[in-house]
Amino acid sequence: MTLGTGRILVVDDEPAIRRLLRTTLQAHDYEIVEANSAATALSMQRESNPDAIILDLGLPDRDGLQVIAEIRAVSAVPILILSSRDDERGKVAALDAGADDYITKPFGAEELLARIRTALRHRLQQQGSRPLYECDGLVVDLVRRIVTLDGLELRLSPKEYALLEQLVLHAGKVLTHKHLQKAAWPADADMDIQYLRIYIRQLRGKIERTPEQPTLLMTEPGVGYRLKGA
C-alpha cells in the first residue's frame, strides 16, 4: 500500500479529535497543520497552503458551510467534512457547497486514510486525468467509451453510461443525487429521484456480480452514491 504524502490542515475544536488525527496521519507520513476555529483555519490555509483540509462542521465561531465557501473562493484544495450520523442534510449541503467528501463520526482509521488518499488522488487527477478505471474485474475506458466486466463487454444505455462516467471520474468519492442527476439529465435538474434510482438499479444489474449485495456501486444513505476507488 503506497503511503500518501502531503500537508493536511486539520480543523476541529475538540483537542482529542485533533490529537487522534495528528497521530494517525503523522504515522502515515503526512504533515499536519492544526486549527481550532474557523478564523485560524482560514489564515492557516493562506499561510501553509495545505494539500487537503479535514474540516469539522460544528465550529464555535462560524458556520462550517461558510468556511467551505470562503476556502472555495480562493482555492480548489480537497475538503473532507467530519460530520455526525444524523446530519444527512448537512452533509449534502456541504458537498453541494464544494466539499469533496465526508467522514461520519465515529470513524475508523482505515476509512479515514482511504478517504484522504482518494481526495489527494482526485487532486492529481484534476491536473492530469487517468481515463482508465479498473476494479474487481470491471474496466471502464473513458476514452474509447468501452465497459467490460471480466473481459466481456457490457452494453450500457446512454444514461447508464453518463452516470457511470461521472462515478468513474470521481471514483472513491461520494457523489450527491443532485450531482448525478445534473450529469445524466442536464436539462432537467429538478427531476424525480425515482429515475436516478431506477438507472442505478439497472446499472448495478449490469456491473455488479451480485446486484442485491453490491460491492462496487455503493449507496450512501441520504446522500448519494460512491463507486469503489480503484
Next chain:
Amino acid sequence: MPANDGRDLQRPSPDALLTQAQGEQRGRLKIFLGAAPGVGKTYEMLSVSRRKLREGVDVVVGVVETHGRIETETQLDGLEVIPRRQEIHQGRTLLEMDLDAILKRHPQLVLVDELAHTNTPGSRHPKRYQDVQELCAAGIDVYTTLNIQHVASLNDVVASITRVRVRETVPDSILEQADEIELIDLTPDDLMQRLREGKVYHGEAAERALAHYFTPSNITALRELALRRTAQRVDAQLRQQRRVQGIDEVWAASERVLVCINESPGAESLVRYAKRVADRLGATWTAVYLETERSRQLSESQRDTVAQTLRLAEHLGADTLTLPGERIADDVLRICREHNITQVIVSKSRRPRWFEWLHGSVVDELVRKSGNITVQVLGESNNAAERSAASATGDSTRPSINWGKPGDYLATAFWVALATLVGIAIDRTAGMANVSLIILPAVVFSATRYGLMPSLFGAIMSSLCYNYFMLPPLYTFTIGDPDNVLAFFAFIAVAFLISHLTARTRVQAQFAREQARTTAELLNFSRRLAGLRKIDELMELTATQVAQMLRVEAVLLTPVDGRLKLRASMPTIASLDEADLAAATWCLEKNRPTGRGSDTLPGARRLFLPLHNGNNGLAVIGVRHSDDEGRLEPDKRRLLDALSDLVVIAFERIRLARDVDQAKMLAETEKLRTALLTSISHDLRTPLASILGSITSLRSYSNLYDATTREELLATAQEETERMSRFVNNLLDMTRLDSGALAPRLEACDLHDLVGSALNRTKKLVAQHKISVHIPQDMPMLMLDFMLMEQVLVNLIDNAAKYAAPNTTIEVAAQMHRYALALEVRDQGPGIPEEDVLRIFDPFFRVKQADSKTAGTGLGLAVCRGFIQAMGGRISASNRRDSNGAVFTIEFPSRIVAKTLAPTETAA
C-alpha cells in the same frame, strides 16, 4: 356542672364572630330610613356625607334624586358625581346608576339614593338593592335611603293603612344586613307643613298627595311602623352584641316557625305574616309546600302562585321546602318533629261546610294532633282586590276539571246500554230480582277507563235506565212501589260513590305511573352515566336527557381557561348570545340560578343553573322552553335539580378516574425511566469497562503480551466500541421518536438498494452467517424514508445475527401483494417465547437468553416499531412454521408504491 362549663358559655360563639368578621371585610351599609317621602332622608344623607368628605373620606355620588328640591340640590355641591348610564327602554331614555363605573372607581363611600328602585329591564340586577349588595361585597361603604312602605314584610300592612299598594319592595334581609339604620323622623305636622310649602311636591301633585296619601292618620301610622322597625333593629343589634360578647341568651329555647302555603292568592300574606312572627320571636322560619295528588290538577297560574310564594318566602329569609305528601295534617306534624318546629301557621280553609264534613278538616285534625306545637290559624286575606285580581288573570282558581272526550261519553253510554240489555234479558228470562247490580259494573268500568266526568254521566244514565227498564211501572220514570224508591236512591248513591272512588283511584294510579316513569328514567340515566368515561360524553348525554325529560331546549357549558365554553346542546346550536353568556358566567361565579325567571339578569333567554360540587363550579346548565315563554314549573325545576345532582356525581367520578389514570401513567413513566437508567448505565458501562480494561493493560503491560494477545485485546476494544456506538445510535433514535421530532422524508426508494445498503452496514455482524435475499425483480419503487428503513433493516439483521447460531441462514424476503407489501426477516435461531411475542417491541425488553451471551440493547426493536409506524406501516414478530427461528414481518399498505413514471429512456 363543672366550673369550666360556665366559662365556655361566656365565650363568644364562633359563628357570631365570623358573621361580624365578614361584616368587617364587606363595605358597611347605612340606611337612612323614613316613614314617608319628604321627611328629608336624602338631605340628611348628603349632609352626613359632606361631613365625611371634610374628614377626608373618599365619597362619590352613585345616584341621588333631588326631585327638584332646592335645599337638597345645594347639598350636592362639591361632591363627585359618577355620571349615570343611559338605558333606552321602549323608546324612552332612562338614566340608571352606573354600577360598573362605581366598582371601577372604587371609592370608600358611595351614595345610592332610593334603595327600593327597580332597574330598567336589561340591567345586571332587576333591583337596585342588589346593586348595593354587590357594592358592599366589593368592599365599598354605601349610604342609601329607604321609605318604610317599601319593606317587603310590611307591604301588606302599609297597603291596608294607605290603600296604596307599593310595587317596589326590598327584602327584610337587607335591613338586617345593614350595619347602621338612621331613622329620619319628622312629626306629622311638620311634614304636612313642608308639603304645603311645596318643598316636597310642586303644584297639583302636592295637593293630590295631601288629599290622598299624606293624611295625618296615615302619616302617624307609617311613622309608628318606621319607629317600631327601627326599634326591632336596635334590639337585634343589641342581641348580636350580646352574642359576640358571649353574654348568655335571654330567651330560653329558640323558636322555630313553619308556615304551610297553598295555591291560594292569600298565601303571600300568610308568608309575610310568618316573617313578622318569626322576627318578633327572633326565630328561624321555614315555608313548606306539600304536593299532594291535588297538586297535579292545579292550573298553570296556580302553580306559578305556589312558586312565587316560595320565592317570596326565600326572599324574606325563610328556608323553603317542597315535599310530597298524602295526609296533610300528618305530614305537617312529621316535618314539625323533624325540624323542631314550635309554631305552625296555616290559613283557614275556604272549603264549604259539607266538604269538610265529608273529607274532614285539615285544620281541625292539625289542632287535634299538634300536642305541644302552637298552631296559628289565619283568617283569609280580606283584601278583596287581591282575590279579584287573581281571578281576573284568566285561569280559573279552582282545580281544572278533566271533562274527557266526547268519545268517552259515547263509550260509557254504550257500556251502560249493554249492561242494561243484559239486565233486561236476565230479568225477562230468569225472572230474577235485583238485577240492578248488573248495571253497576258498567259505571265502574267507565270510571276506570274514562275518568270522573264520563263515569258520573254513566251513573246518571244507569240510574235512569234502571228506573225506566227495571222498576215497575216499566217504561216510565215513575216508581210505583215505595220499597223500590229506597232501592232506587240506594242505587243512585252507590253509582255516584263508585264512580267517584274509582275515578280517584284512577288519578292516583296515573300519578303513581308518572312518578314511576320519572324514577325509572332517572335510574336509567344514572346507569348510563355510570358507563361514561369522558366529560364530553357526559355533557352530550345530559343535554339530551334534560331536553327529553323536561321538554325544553338545553345547553351545557363548562369553564375552559376561565371562560365558559358551549359543550353540548339539544337541539344543537352553534353559540349563545352575549346576554346568555353573561348570565351563564354570573351563574357559575356566584353559584346561583341566573337568567330568565330568576332574580339576576332576567333578560336572558334561558334559565341557568350551576353544577357545583361544593368547592368548584363544574358546569352550567341552561334551559329554555321552545316556545320561548314561561318559567320552569316547580316540578320540572325539581327534576332538573335531581338530574343535576346525578350529573355532578358523574362529573366528579370521571374527574377522579382521570386523576387516577394520570397517577397510574406517571407511575408507569417513572418505572420506564428507572428501567431506562438501569439499561443505559449497563449498556454504556459494560463496553466502556472492556475498552478501558483492554487499553490500560496494553499501555501498562505491552511488553508482557505476545502479538496474539495484543491483537485480541485490541479487537475487544474495537468490537466493544462499535457495540457502544450502535447502542448510542439506537438511543438517539429512540429519543427522536419520543420527542416527536421524527418527520419521515418519504421518497421513492429501491428495495434492492435498501437491503443492499443495510447488508453492507451489517457486513461485520453477519460475517459468520449465510445471507439470502429474495426480492422480485419487478418490485416497484416504494415511498419510504431511506434512512429510517435502512436502520430498521440493520436492526432486524443485527437482531437475527445476535440470536441465531453461526452458519445458519438469515433470509430477507419481500413480496408485493395486491393491497400490501410484506417484508420478512427470518432467522434460524431459537425463536421467541410465546409469552414475549407481543412485548418484544417494548423499549428495554429483552428476551432472556439461557447462556446470557451477547444480550441485546432492548432498544433495537423498539426503534424498528417506531420508525415503521412513522412511515405508516406495522411490524410484528412470530415464530417460523417451516423451521426453527423467528420471523419479523413488516407490512405496508399498497399506497406506498410510488407512482409509475414514464418509460425510462425517454424521460430525458
